[in-house]
Amino acid sequence: MMIRRMGGWPMWDEAVTAPFAELDRIRRELSRLVESTLPTRTVRPSAGVYPLLNVSHDADNYYVRAEIPGMNLNDFEVSATGRSVSIAGERKIAPEGEQVKYHRREREGGKFRRQLTLPSDINPDNVRARYQHGILMVILPKANHAKPKKISISE
Amino acid sequence: MAIETKDIPVRGKQEATVTKEPTFAGPVFSPAVDVFEDDNAIVIVADMPGVSSETVNIDLRDDVLTITGVPVVSDRPEEEFLLKEYETGKFFRQFSLSETIDQGRISATLHQGVLRLTLPKVGPAKPRKIPVQEA
Numbered sequence: 001m002m003i004r005r006m007g008g009w010p011m012w013d014e015a016v017t018a019p020f021a022e023l024d025r026i027r028r029e030l031s032r033l034v035e036s037t038l039p040t041r042t043v044r045p046s047a048g049v050y051p052l053l054n055v056s057h058d059a060d061n062y063y064v065r066a067e068i069p070g071m072n073l074n075d076f077e078v079s080a081t082g083r084s085v086s087i088a089g090e091r092k093i094a095p096e097g098e099q100v101k102y103h104r105r106e107r108e109g110g111k112f113r114r115q116l117t118l119p120s121d122i123n124p125d126n127v128r129a130r131y132q133h134g135i136l137m138v139i140l141p142k143a144n145h146a147k148p149k150k151i152s153i154s155e
Numbered sequence: 156m157a158i159e160t161k162d163i164p165v166r167g168k169q170e171a172t173v174t175k176e177p178t179f180a181g182p183v184f185s186p187a188v189d190v191f192e193d194d195n196a197i198v199i200v201a202d203m204p205g206v207s208s209e210t211v212n213i214d215l216r217d218d219v220l221t222i223t224g225v226p227v228v229s230d231r232p233e234e235e236f237l238l239k240e241y242e243t244g245k246f247f248r249q250f251s252l253s254e255t256i257d258q259g260r261i262s263a264t265l266h267q268g269v270l271r272l273t274l275p276k277v278g279p280a281k282p283r284k285i286p287v288q289e290a
Contacts, residue, residue, distance in 0.1 A: 050163040052240035058233050065229070067204035067241060069268030091163060099193045106187040107202055110163040119237065133227055134204035134268020 050112045051087065051136075059148060062118050062140040069134030076131065078138055080124040085138055088113040120146035171247045182244035186222070186270075190250070197256070197274045203246045204268040211270060213263055220250045222270065 051066035064085055070093075077088040093109035121143035129138045171185035186201040203211065205226025214221045224246040255277040263272045 048165050050165040052165065052167070053238060054236065054241060055238040056230060056234040056236045058231075058235070062237075063230075063234060067268070069202045069204040071267060093189075096189075096191055096198070097193070100191040100198075101193070102189070102191045104188055104190040107189050107200065108163050108166070108187075110161045112163045131267065132229075133207050134202070135226075135229070137229060 049114050051114060053087075053114065053116060055116065055118075057142075060142060062122065062142065064116065064138040064140065066114075066136045067134065068112075068136055071131065071134070071136075073131060076129070076136065078127075078129045078136075080122060080127040080138075080140060082124060082143075083121050084115055084117045085122075085127070085140060086113070086115045087136065087138070122146075168241060182242055183247050184242075184244050185248050186224075186246045188248065194276075196276060197252070199250065199270075199272040199274070201246075201248065201270045201272070202268065203270055205243060206246060206265070206268055206270070208265050211263075211265060213261075213272060215252075215256065215258060215261065218252050220252055220272075220274075222246070222248050222250075222272070224270070 051068050054065045056063045056065075064087070066087060068089070068091060071089065071091060075089045075092065077086075079086045088111075090111045091109045093107055118140065122140040123143050124140075126141045127138065129136065131137075166187075169185045169187070171183045186203045188202075189198075189200040191198055199220075199222075201222060203222075203224045203226075205228070206224035207227050210227060211222070211224040214223075226243050226246075228243060252274070257275045257277045260275045261273065263270060265271075
């Protein structure tokens with residue numbers, strides 16, 4: 001009798017001795033496949049609070065970005081504490097006068113406030129914020145003790 | 156007394172319905188717009204965050220007005236995303252115009268990602284009453 005093996009994977013011996021380990025391996029393999037095929041559409045369900053945020057980091061900083069077009073700088077209120085950042089403000093849509101007749105009215109104005117806790121401590125004194133082309137970007141430097149340390153390896 | 160202001164409801168970006176086959180990668184979004192008119196002009200105000208005056212394009216032909224814009228991306232490749240609630244992509248929206256527009260006098264401004272397009276109507280738009288006779 002021939003025992004067929006799929007693609008050289010040890011389907012037989014290990015599946016008998018450790019069926020759950022094999023299932024686990026398949027699960028890991030599948031999730032790795034799914035992740036590798038869908039890297040571009042990684043939008044997660046949001047907190048449901050305006051504004052929607054994109055948060056990224058590198059070795060030195062956290063970057064929080066939000067699309068809030070048409071604001072004046074004075075209408076923003078950005079604050080940071082040891083580990084969290086808060087973005088608040090009011091988006092004002094100026095009235096266009098009594099005479100105009102609206103065909104479409106999709107743009108929304110109003111107040112907003114959103115608070116975000118970061119994965120590690122930041123240095124709140126050196127937080128910078130930039131507003132360009134209607135996108136707010138807050139740059140939050142990581143606290144020194146939260147930065148990754150390079151460990152030298154000796155022989 | 157403080158004036159009551161409503162909170163902004165959260166609304167995901169609306170993906171545009173492009174009827175023609177796209178020849179570029181990535182999602183295409185339909186910007187939120189206000190469209191209104193008075194006796195002199197039609198005004199279109201569009202939210203296009205990330206778009207600069209160099210990357211916006213307005214085109215009017217055969218009574219179809221097309222607005223496109225490509226956002227300027229500020230992320231650097233070494234950044235790793237922890238949370239991604241919105242996507243960035245090209246903006247695209249078309250309008251068909253019923254009024255005759257004075258094409259030479261179209262003007263547009265862009266302030267912090269908000270495009271404001273003024274399309275003046277041709278000639279004096281006087282309300283004209285058409286007499287109807289009993290036959």
